[in-house]
Amino acid sequence: MDLRRVKEYFSWLYYQYQIISCCAVLEPWEQSMFNTILLTIIAMVVYTAYVFIPIHIRLAWEFFSKICGYHSTIAN
């Protein structure tokens, strides 16, 4: 019962995505093509984020902590 509700919700969400992005008026092969391209782009973005964001955050944290550390030594 809950699974059905969840499935209905997702199919409603997919329908919303279709009418907002004009997919509802495209032919089926165009829809598949558009969905494939969009999912590919999203997958690439997610992968890049997964690989690079922790490293960037660590580097930024070191950079700022060095500056704040510099300030605190000057103050002392």
Add this chain to the structure above:
Amino acid sequence: MANPGGGTVCNGKLHNHKKQSNGSQRRNCTKNGIVKEAQQNGKPHFYDKLIVESFEEAPLHVVVFTYMAYGIGTLFGYLRDFLRNWGIEKCNAAVERKEQKDFVPLYQDFENFYTRNLYMRIRDNWNRPICSAPGPLFDVMERVSDDYNWTFRFTGRIIKDVINMGSYNFLGLADKYDESMKTIKDVLEVYGTGVASTRHEMGTLDKHKELEDLVAKFLNVEAAMVFGMGFATNSMNIPALVGKGCLILSDELNHTSLVLGARLSGATIRVFKHNNTQSLEKLLRDAVIYGQPRTCRAWKKILILVEGTYSMEGSIVHLPQILALKKKYKAYLYIDEAHSIGAVGPTGRGVTEFFGLDPHEVDVLMGTFTKSFGASGGYIAGRKDLVDYLRVHSHSAVYATSMSPPIAEQIIRSLKFIMGLDGTTQGLQRVQQLAKNTRYFRQRLQEMGFIIYGNENASVVPLLLYMPGKVAAFARHMLQEKKIGVVVVGFPATPLAEARARFCVSASHTREMLDTVLEALDETGDLLRLKYSRHKKSARPELYDETSFELED
């Protein structure tokens, strides 16, 4: 103390606000004083009527998504065009023959880009054939397409009893035969169907004279002339009224017939912002001060072209301000009352009556009989010398066949019905029922949270949809699931980002029908997420009638 909605302070503030916005001389008059002054002047006070219009802006994300959707559609359009050009896909649109490839192109490929790639995909929502009278309920022929809307075929089935929210049937007079139409049968027996001549030759019947006298009496003007086609009334008569050396100031959103007539006339055309009296005043001042472009001579005539009710926006023209401007700068005014005659005003006489103004102040009153009278054709009314001039010089009178006699009789019957000359008050009741239906419909839609454009008294209700995908989904859903026929409009009839559904409320819609439609709209609005309005409740002040305002002393 019981207050009719809102506190004393609120009412007091409201009343002061209304008074201050008048700018007239009755500043400190009491209620009785106001009434007395109206009686002294003999003119009704149109300043009392606040023009309540709303043109709400869409939320930002909606606009972004709309443009994004059009962008995706355009990209796919390019892809499909590429495939069609390179022969990978069959081209269903019109193309030239191979032998003509080197000639001057007949079909400009890019101009039809939008039609070919976007409109074709959702084309099944337009040009739907119907097979009954366009009354409050009608029958739609079912049709399907096998190749994505390039061709259609009828399945043979008929979708019966679809609620009609699309026909311009404001007073419900466009309906099947009933006993009151007996006079039309008699006229058909005596006169036949065709006139087979133009007005100048042998096409002026006594029916036309009777109709013209009745129209003049209805509008309270000196004379009127009727023509066989509403569009042709505008496009063929404006060239007869203005010519080279004249100036036409036309509203941004005027109908194509007015634009065509203005262009055919050869006069200079300047456009002012929709219903914007400041823009019009600026143009008038420039015209009077600087005159014609190169020679700086005075303009021979300045004609202001407006419509009574604009059907795409649902707005009513700001007539009092425009009349004031016209008098100040000595211009002429031409009002096209196609959608407002019979539908607006306490007895259906149009925008002049709606604002309580004298119809003699407008120079040319034009209207059509298609919308509220259930017939076809148009009229031009005004002073007798104007109409006599048009009788001689109008292109329509010289070249176009005159109005068919049964149609003329239908208009005569409708006019008598509305004016009450047939002995009943049903006509007046219908006009009032239309006003009630309009206000109810608009108010409920606004409460539900849709974005509605226009004046609260206009019976054409545009409901904004914005996204092209939603436009198609809305129209299909309403017809197939809910059995309600609606008209949706998109580019190029409206701006690109403002696609809308346009409802025409009719006096023959019963309260139950309207409630059915409103419920269906509610559900569809939730399904498609169309409720963009950010003012959930009606934020505008109610119009309180002066005489019922008991708390004033």
